[in-house]
Amino acid sequence: MPLSTRRPAALRVFDRVVRGDARTVLERLPAESVHLAVTSPPYNVRIEYRGYSDDLPPDQYLEWLKGVWRALHRVLVPGGRFVLNVAPTSIKDFRPIHHDLSRDLRALGYIMRTEIIWYKQTMGRRTAWGSWRSPSNPHIVPSWEYVLVFSKGQWRLPGDPAAVDITAREFERFSDGFWQIPPERRRKGHPAPFPEELIERLVKFYSYRGNVVLDMFGGTGTVAAVARRLGRHYLNIDSSAEYCRLAAERIRAATPPPDAPIPPPPRSVAGPRATAGSPVSRPSAPPAASAPAAR
Numbered sequence: 001m002p003l004s005t006r007r008p009a010a011l012r013v014f015d016r017v018v019r020g021d022a023r024t025v026l027e028r029l030p031a032e033s034v035h036l037a038v039t040s041p042p043y044n045v046r047i048e049y050r051g052y053s054d055d056l057p058p059d060q061y062l063e064w065l066k067g068v069w070r071a072l073h074r075v076l077v078p079g080g081r082f083v084l085n086v087a088p089t090s091i092k093d094f095r096p097i098h099h100d101l102s103r104d105l106r107a108l109g110y111i112m113r114t115e116i117i118w119y120k121q122t123m124g125r126r127t128a129w130g131s132w133r134s135p136s137n138p139h140i141v142p143s144w145e146y147v148l149v150f151s152k153g154q155w156r157l158p159g160d161p162a163a164v165d166i167t168a169r170e171f172e173r174f175s176d177g178f179w180q181i182p183p184e185r186r187r188k189g190h191p192a193p194f195p196e197e198l199i200e201r202l203v204k205f206y207s208y209r210g211n212v213v214l215d216m217f218g219g220t221g222t223v224a225a226v227a228r229r230l231g232r233h234y235l236n237i238d239s240s241a242e243y244c245r246l247a248a249e250r251i252r253a254a255t256p257p258p259d260a261p262i263p264p265p266p267r268s269v270a271g272p273r274a275t276a277g278s279p280v281s282r283p284s285a286p287p288a289a290s291a292p293a294a295r
């Protein structure tokens with residue numbers, strides 16, 4: 001067979017850290033293999049990440065992300081969830097980016113379940129008042145972020161009732177959509193890591209033990225580490241070798257409780273080379289990057 005027509009081998013789906021471009025890696029995963037994806041993409045607000053610039057023109061940024069959302073849709077199981085965290089844009093160049101993203105995701109066929117307001121309790125450190133004590137041009141300071149929640153194809157996610165681990169008290173608290181959680185103060189080598197509490201709530205609320213949880217812009221592996229600690233399988237993708245290295249270290253340290261080992265993933269997801277509970281894999285060689293701005 002000529003090389004150009006050969007399909008790349010499918011990647012094993014879970015318990016891996018993969019260095020590569022999010023969309024390219026997603027396109028190599030088997031269809032319907034992920035139960036929950038939680039991510040925050042680069043915000044396009046000029047944050048200094050390792051290896052690329054975070055300031056694409058807004059329409060190019062949204063177009064690039066659309067390719068990732070399309071690739072993700074194929075990979076989610078029916079009823080699989082996608083949780084997208086996004087911060088408001090800067091005060092001066094304000095654009096309702098969360099509206100743009102919701103519109104794009106719904107146009108791609110995702111069901112929008114809800115939005116959660118993550119209130120970060122950061123008003124003590126505010127600096128930008130605009131016109132102080134005057135209605136001429138005052139500023140609202142974004143002290144929150146959006147957590148937009150989608151489903152693929154159907155609202156329900158089938159699962160084993162014995163693999164539910166959320167308590168009644170947690171369920172009551174988390175189902176109130178205003179989440180007061182301070183931002184992560186320990187940077188762990190990354191400019192914008194998730195606080196673990198945010199991810200714990202999402203993983204427990206939206207997935208079963210033994211499910212596969214993905215972050216395709218995984219940074220230093222907060223989603224993967226929390227997922228593993230809570231008895232889920234993980235897949236962490238990031239384009240930076242350094243962040244992947246830090247993520248692998250962190251995930252290795254995040255062990256599930258010994259009395260509650262991680263259930264094997266459903267057979268449909270396991271694939272021929274999968275072994276439940278396999279160790280954190282070394283970051284693989286990056287698939288060829290195809291997104292703009294060295295992403």
Ligand SMILES: C[S@@+](CC[C@H](N)C(=O)[O-])C[C@H]1O[C@@H](n2cnc3c(N)ncnc32)[C@H](O)[C@@H]1O
Nearest residue numbers: 021022042193194217218219220222238239295
């Ligand atoms: C907002 S950060 C995510 C941080 C993460 N939530 C954490 O807790 O560490 C976005 C990440 O996307 C990564 N990234 C940028 N372009 C990418 C691409 N094309 N494919 C995969 N990852 C990419 C960056 O290296 C960065 O770590």
